[in-house]
Amino acid sequence: MPKGSSKHPMKREDEAQAAVRVMETIAARSEADAPDAGAPVEITDAMRAAAAAFGRMGGKIGGPARAASLSPKKRSEIAKAAARARWKAHRS
16 A cells, blocks of 8 residues: 555656755755865965966967967057057157
8 A cells, every 4th residue: 555645646856856955955965064265275386376477388389379360460469559558648
């Protein structure tokens, strides 16, 4: 004999509802386990040096690649706009 009332059958959740429930449970547990997510991170000199090194690596790759992909006319237009922007500050 089935358990429970036949007047109010239990509603079953579908896959999407189950996925939402699982994700909410995981998020709640990870928030509870986190030491202090709102605390500021201390930036050390080693971290700054690593960030600078990564920036240099990308710049050494990206700059020449961009220059190679631009036409001489487009490079000239970009350079003229940059010069105008630099000298605009001195005229004021």
